[in-house]
Amino acid sequence: MNLFTGLEEIVTENEPLAKYTWFGIGGPAEFFVKPKNEDQLQTVITRCNENNVPWRIIGQGANLLISDKGIKGAVIKLDEQSFGKMEFNNHSVTVRAACPLGAVMRESVKEGMSGLEDLVGIPGTVGGAVKNNAGSKFADIGTITANVRVIDNNGTIYTREKPDLNFEYRKSNIADQIITQVTFELVPDDPNRLLTRMKETFIIKKNSQPLSSRSAGCIFKNPPGEKPAGMLIDRACLKGKQIGGAMVSDRHANFIVNRGGATFDDVRKLIDVIRQTVYDKFGVELELELEIWE
Numbered sequence: 001m002n003l004f005t006g007l008e009e010i011v012t013e014n015e016p017l018a019k020y021t022w023f024g025i026g027g028p029a030e031f032f033v034k035p036k037n038e039d040q041l042q043t044v045i046t047r048c049n050e051n052n053v054p055w056r057i058i059g060q061g062a063n064l065l066i067s068d069k070g071i072k073g074a075v076i077k078l079d080e081q082s083f084g085k086m087e088f089n090n091h092s093v094t095v096r097a098a099c100p101l102g103a104v105m106r107e108s109v110k111e112g113m114s115g116l117e118d119l120v121g122i123p124g125t126v127g128g129a130v131k132n133n134a135g136s137k138f139a140d141i142g143t144i145t146a147n148v149r150v151i152d153n154n155g156t157i158y159t160r161e162k163p164d165l166n167f168e169y170r171k172s173n174i175a176d177q178i179i180t181q182v183t184f185e186l187v188p189d190d191p192n193r194l195l196t197r198m199k200e201t202f203i204i205k206k207n208s209q210p211l212s213s214r215s216a217g218c219i220f221k222n223p224p225g226e227k228p229a230g231m232l233i234d235r236a237c238l239k240g241k242q243i244g245g246a247m248v249s250d251r252h253a254n255f256i257v258n259r260g261g262a263t264f265d266d267v268r269k270l271i272d273v274i275r276q277t278v279y280d281k282f283g284v285e286l287e288l289e290l291e292i293w294e
């Protein structure tokens with residue numbers, strides 16, 4: 001039996017990953033797997049482990065820079081249809097991990113349930129958002145996460161409750177696990193009020209971030225006890241700095257945008273230039289928020 005016998009319907013070989021990332025950058029995945037249910041997901045993990053094939057999970061690739069050379073092993077992407085559903089209960093919503101964060105946010109607002117609306121303008125899936133505790137100065141997703149259903153590296157499926165979950169700035173203790181479902185705690189509120197708040201927050205974001213360009217959001221974390229990374233990069237006069245097709249956004253200096261044809265190396269080199277320049281000028285070492293796959 002070969003690696004994915006019986007799973008041919010959900011496995012593609014040498015699938016280019018650029019189209020699955022916001023940056024539009026990324027070479028082929030040796031195996032690209034789109035499980036439609038948890039049984040298939042379990043089988044994929046087990047087969048990968050039995051055959052020493054490394055696996056990774058991708059959401060909407062909104063926080064990823066992937067090598068043009070591609071990725072060895074399996075890149076798993078939960079099927080959006082099967083892993084996209086949500087269900088509202090009294091004071092919560094339970095949502096499958098491939099659901100876009102924006103979709104559950106809009107539904108919550110319509111239902112008059114508050115908690116997610118301050119995360120407006122953050123692209124990606126629910127799974128990706130919870131894994132790295134997505135957020136902004138307005139809120140973060142870990143605060144409202146009641147529990148997550150995960151599959152671990154042994155293929156075991158279980159639920160992790162709030163006391164076992166640890167969320168920090170763009171970080172959680174959910175490692176080597178695939179999130180398949182999340183329950184968020186919400187609070188009843190007036191739908192019109194929530195809609196207004198969501199729109200106002202979105203306008204603030206839209207005016208300060210290049211939301212319609214190809215990017216991966218903030219490249220660096222804000223260094224503790226220092227000015228925000230974007231301000232440091234701006235003060236280092238790097239806005240508009242370009243290498244190949246990659247440019248430091250002139251709207252928000254902590255964003256690198258793909259102006260067309262940017263390669264993995266263009267972005268990597270620009271990251272190095274930013275880091276070095278900020279270090280030389282201010283003595284601050286910037287830590288990546290962006291995740292690099294190579």
Ligand SMILES: Cc1cc2nc3c(=O)[nH]c(=O)nc-3n(C[C@H](O)[C@H](O)[C@H](O)COP(=O)(O)OP(=O)(O)OC[C@H]3O[C@@H](n4cnc5c(N)ncnc54)[C@H](O)[C@@H]3O)c2cc1C
Pocket residue numbers: 022056057058059060061062063064078097098121122123124125126127128129130131132133134135136170177178179180209210211212215216217218291
């Ligand atoms: C224009 C723009 C604006 C942005 N603004 C913000 C912002 O304000 N705040 C913010 O926090 N981020 C922001 N981001 C970054 C990005 O939107 C978030 O990091 C988002 O949560 C990534 O979700 P994703 O599904 O695309 O995950 P991916 O980028 O695909 O993956 C990110 C990480 O999550 C893991 N992952 C994905 N799905 C799962 C899963 N089901 N189970 C376990 N792990 C998983 C991946 O393995 C990877 O480690 C922005 C990005 C863009 C392009």
